[in-house]
Amino acid sequence: MRKGLLAVLLTLALAATSWAGGRDDRLYQASVLSALLAGDYAGSFGGDELLAHGDFGLGTFENLDGEMVVLDGTIWQVPASGQVRRMSPAVKSPFACVAFFQPDLRLPVASAASLDDLDRQLDAALPTLNRFYALRVEGRMRVTARSVPRQDKPWRPLAQVVKEQSVFDLGEVEGTLVGLRCPAFAAGVNVPGYHWHFLSKDRSRGGHVLDCSFSGLAVAVDRLSGLDLRLPRSGPFDGLDLAGDRSDQVKAVEKKPGAAQ
Amino acid sequence: MTRVFPDPALAGIMPGYLDLRRREGAELLAAAGRGDLDAARLLGHRMKGTGASYGLPEITRLGRDIEAAALAGDGGRVLALAREASDYVEDLEVVWRTTLREDAP
Numbered sequence: 001m002r003k004g005l006l007a008v009l010l011t012l013a014l015a016a017t018s019w020a021g022g023r024d025d026r027l028y029q030a031s032v033l034s035a036l037l038a039g040d041y042a043g044s045f046g047g048d049e050l051l052a053h054g055d056f057g058l059g060t061f062e063n064l065d066g067e068m069v070v071l072d073g074t075i076w077q078v079p080a081s082g083q084v085r086r087m088s089p090a091v092k093s094p095f096a097c098v099a100f101f102q103p104d105l106r107l108p109v110a111s112a113a114s115l116d117d118l119d120r121q122l123d124a125a126l127p128t129l130n131r132f133y134a135l136r137v138e139g140r141m142r143v144t145a146r147s148v149p150r151q152d153k154p155w156r157p158l159a160q161v162v163k164e165q166s167v168f169d170l171g172e173v174e175g176t177l178v179g180l181r182c183p184a185f186a187a188g189v190n191v192p193g194y195h196w197h198f199l200s201k202d203r204s205r206g207g208h209v210l211d212c213s214f215s216g217l218a219v220a221v222d223r224l225s226g227l228d229l230r231l232p233r234s235g236p237f238d239g240l241d242l243a244g245d246r247s248d249q250v251k252a253v254e255k256k257p258g259a260a261q
Numbered sequence: 262m263t264r265v266f267p268d269p270a271l272a273g274i275m276p277g278y279l280d281l282r283r284r285e286g287a288e289l290l291a292a293a294g295r296g297d298l299d300a301a302r303l304l305g306h307r308m309k310g311t312g313a314s315y316g317l318p319e320i321t322r323l324g325r326d327i328e329a330a331a332l333a334g335d336g337g338r339v340l341a342l343a344r345e346a347s348d349y350v351e352d353l354e355v356v357w358r359t360t361l362r363e364d365a366p
Contacts, residue, residue, distance in 0.1 A: 017352025047314075048274040052281055073310030073321070088270045089278070090313045100307055 028053035042235030059096025103220035135179035141214035147206030169210025267316035302331035
């Protein structure tokens, strides 16, 4: 695990000469998923640092205070109360991923019956599953989302915290799906596969997407040229035991309440 | 001189942001000068995404216009906007408004 992690710590400079963003069109990631799962909720990264490296992305906040959506250069917080707030770049984060979103292709989706269905369709349509992608879907859709409650020290592992998550049935709502797709080899560093957050057009509702459905929309895809991974400079990170397979924990924090793993 | 009044919570990070804008502004001028519209488009796109969060919508407007001009292949317009963006950042006066305590003398 550690060898694998160290290997991915290196910036993955993948050839991308013909893409919209060129060779600098990388995913900028603050910390690793394993640390978040282990309960490192220290605000090691500033919102200003995130915005210097991307205008589009997702993550969470210091003390796990809700879901982060970065859209068009603005950081939005969806706390457990569901009351969306625009956040200052002075805000802190323990884990986030951003990119400067520049679509390389658009994939029309005639109908997505569920989030799993959308993910399957995208997997079939993307040119390769061995790269990082940022994905943006705009339009009217049915969304179920969640957020997590702010935590006090001692911080508990994320899989325990999500048992207390707030689930929002947003119904039919106009808005934007902010998504990332990470390749399977990124396990431990990020969520392998898709990770979606949502923000309504009126910026009043959102969260980590548990399910969604829509018809007649298109997915704008930014094929990213690599990963720029930064590790926390302070906080509990260095003392964490990040060895071992956490795939069961990832499934637990990503799934709908009551869903089978 | 353009005077702006950002959120005081940004006081600690605004200098770093403006440094970044100056550095990328120099890159933008260089790209525009040599007619590298692809690099100018990318830098304009980045500018566009940053201004609003720092209370500087003019940065966002200039970034959007630079990106559009680069996409349209209008190198002259890109260069003019790059100069405008550089001048805007150099002439910016950031004013931090503070609230006096009611019991202050």
